[in-house]
Amino acid sequence: MMHVESTETTAKKHADDNNRNETGFGRKVTRGGFNETTKTVDWLPAAIGVIVLLAFLFRLPTLSGRSVWMDEAYSYWFSSLSWWDLWTKTPLYETHPPFYYSLLKIWTMMAGTSEAGMRSLSAVASLMTVAITGYAPRLSGFGKRYDRIGIVASLLLALNQGSIEYAQQARAYALQTLFCTLMILMSVILLQRMLLEKRDKPEIHGARGLYIASGIFAGATLWLHNTSPFIIFGNWLGIFAAISLFSAYKRHDLMLAAKGLLVALLVWSPCIPILLIESRTVAASFWVTISPKMITWPYTLAAGGKFAFVPAIVVAALGWLQLYKTRKPFALYAAAILFIPVLSIFIVSYLFTPIFVVRTFEWMAPVFLFLVAFGLFLPGKMEKIRLAVLAVLVILCVGQDVAYFRSNTQDLRGAVHYLASNYQPGDLVLVYPNELEVGLNYYTRALPTPLEIATVPAKYPAVAMARPYLGSNKGAPAAIESDRGEIARMLSQHRKVWFVGDWSGPDAKLNVVNSELYRERGEPVSSVDFAGTRITLFAEK
Structure with a gap:
């Protein structure tokens, strides 16, 4: 016996199939007179x-x-x-x-x-x-x-x-x-x-x-x-x-x-x-x-x-x-x-x-x-x-x-490794701005021998000091002229000073810390940059 489907019925079945495929429920397939349901694979x-x-x-x-x-x-x-x-x-x-x-x-x-x-x-x-x-x-x-x-x-x-x-x-x-x-x-x-x-x-x-x-x-x-x-x-x-x-x-x-x-x-x-x-x-x-x-x-x-x-x-x-x-x-x-x-x-x-x-x-x-x-x-x-x-x-x-x-990014790990490899007892690590100590601290905490670190003008965060601050960081105050005496005192007590901070040389416009370092120690012995973290060594004259 011939099976005849109307156009409307066929269209309806196709729509049902599409809907099932759209929702993932599967579609109906007729084989050998039996209705079987095969699920579409959800990939x-x-x-x-x-x-x-x-x-x-x-x-x-x-x-x-x-x-x-x-x-x-x-x-x-x-x-x-x-x-x-x-x-x-x-x-x-x-x-x-x-x-x-x-x-x-x-x-x-x-x-x-x-x-x-x-x-x-x-x-x-x-x-x-x-x-x-x-x-x-x-x-x-x-x-x-x-x-x-x-x-x-x-x-x-x-x-x-x-x-x-x-x-x-x-x-x-x-x-x-x-x-x-x-x-x-x-x-x-x-x-x-x-x-x-x-x-x-x-x-x-x-x-x-x-x-x-x-x-x-x-x-x-x-x-x-x-x-x-x-x-x-x-x-x-x-x-x-x-x-x-x-x-x-x-x-x-x-x-x-x-x-x-x-x-x-x-x-x-x-x-x-x-x-x-x-x-x-x-x-x-x-x-x-x-x-x-x-x-x-x-x-x-x-x-x-x-x-x-x-x-x-x-x-x-x-x-x-x-x-x-x-x-x-x-x-x-x-x-x-x-x-x-x-x-x-x-x-x-x-x-x-x-x-x-x-x-x-x-x-x-x-x-x-x-x-x-x-x-x-x-x-x-x-x-x-x-x-x-x-x-x-x-x-x-x-x-x-x-x-x-x-690409190169700021290498605080390399900076601390360099300090740890060259630092000797009696040396001083001088940090300015003081926020750089936060960066060093992440790696110095694991050192077997601690480094003597001094910050200018105070340890981070130094809040509400009567002086200008560096940018938007209200924990990092700027060094001012009255800090020169304390900087000179720290320098006088150490043979070598490892300065962590910006150093552009005496020909550049120097901040208070840079100028005091140059006045007390003269030209640096060495200066190494770790992709944004510079370490400059000053020895006694």
């Missing part, structure tokens, strides 16, 4: 696993081999303080919130305070960000056909030089990127349910959990760095704009979004007094200089470095244009999150206080790379050159990574 977990492994391998080199630099030494210093001092005293002279140092304090109780032990917190956060980036389209409910975009974005993030660099630093940037990525993911899921899913009533499934989660992750982002309010501003400005323009239930959805922002502010509220104290420190004096050309630097960082910048920007722009054609609310949101924080910080830095530090924009990388991945899957000509363009981006990223692995 996403395996693909993400391979990419996370690749990311791990790229974050291993120099994780412990590279010396800590001054900022990491500060991380060790602050995380070693008592809880009381960390939360009540450090805001008086430190320009970063104590939240990261608190997390590091807990982490190092388990992982130790070696270079790898301290940095492993950032490395784990970076690997989690890579995994979340890969799963983001699936978690957002966009369907399995968007999995490939998540895969490519996570691959590019795994090889991203900035992501690798800050995964290898005991600083807050990798954690900030993780929490910021989670905040953006929760925001996108909420927007997707508001704007793309068919709604016959204002209520949204899981809305409370989503706005609470987005608020908590935003609050954690705010706790990690004092420039994070600009990120939150861009995020919620994008959310409010998308809802105002595209939601069928504007009032209801705006209230939901506002609740998420309120949660973020409540989580952050205990930090606001600390921010006000630290903002006065930054406003008084900060080391950053600002230039118009710097406006592109955050996007260079997000692209994975200078090598990949141009092709990544082009593909990301094409991806955004396609996103604007197909999903306007998300194109608007992406533009807000990628441009508003950068422009806001740049304007504040240009007109008021220079706070534009490129590494504080590492959080942008996952969102930017999503646009790059989206651009790679454009219909038309891109289909023919997709793999070639991706290969070029991967090669350029790897080249940037190799350049980073070979």
Whole structure:
């Protein structure tokens, strides 16, 4: 007997098959008169696993081999303080919130305070960000056909030089990127349910959990760095704009979004007094200089470095244009999150206080790379050159990574090794500015024989002294004329003095410490630079 199907029935079956493939439940196949169900293979977990492994391998080199630099030494210093001092005293002279140092304090109780032990917190956060980036389209409910975009974005993030660099630093940037990525993911899921899913009533499934989660992750982002309010501003400005323009239930959805922002502010509220104290420190004096050309630097960082910048920007722009054609609310949101924080910080830095530090924009990388991945899957000509363009981006990223692995960074370990190898009993290690002692301390703590170290004008942190301070560090006072007598006294008691600090020679403009050293000891015997840490030996005349 001939079996006949109508066109309508066939179309319905094809639609059912597609729906099953989209949701991962499998499809029905008829063989020999029997109905069998074969499940489609979900390759996403395996693909993400391979990419996370690749990311791990790229974050291993120099994780412990590279010396800590001054900022990491500060991380060790602050995380070693008592809880009381960390939360009540450090805001008086430190320009970063104590939240990261608190997390590091807990982490190092388990992982130790070696270079790898301290940095492993950032490395784990970076690997989690890579995994979340890969799963983001699936978690957002966009369907399995968007999995490939998540895969490519996570691959590019795994090889991203900035992501690798800050995964290898005991600083807050990798954690900030993780929490910021989670905040953006929760925001996108909420927007997707508001704007793309068919709604016959204002209520949204899981809305409370989503706005609470987005608020908590935003609050954690705010706790990690004092420039994070600009990120939150861009995020919620994008959310409010998308809802105002595209939601069928504007009032209801705006209230939901506002609740998420309120949660973020409540989580952050205990930090606001600390921010006000630290903002006065930054406003008084900060080391950053600002230039118009710097406006592109955050996007260079997000692209994975200078090598990949141009092709990544082009593909990301094409991806955004396609996103604007197909999903306007998300194109608007992406533009807000990628441009508003950068422009806001740049304007504040240009007109008021220079706070534009490129590494504080590492959080942008996952969102930017999503646009790059989206651009790679454009219909038309891109289909023919997709793999070639991706290969070029991967090669350029790897080249940037190799350049980073070979680059020199501040070598505090080498400086202390040099001192320990040449220091003799009766010598003096003279440190100026006093904050350099924080850097030396990380490595001198392990020496079998302690070095005699003196700081000018006082040990770090020297707070509230009646004198100028060096930059924004209110624990590092400047040496003044009245310190000459004490410097001369210290020099008179030691045959050799190892000076740790800047030495440009007698022809340069000398500070009080340099000029007193030159007056008492004359020309130095030797001077060695350890990629930013200079050690100069002065002997008796």
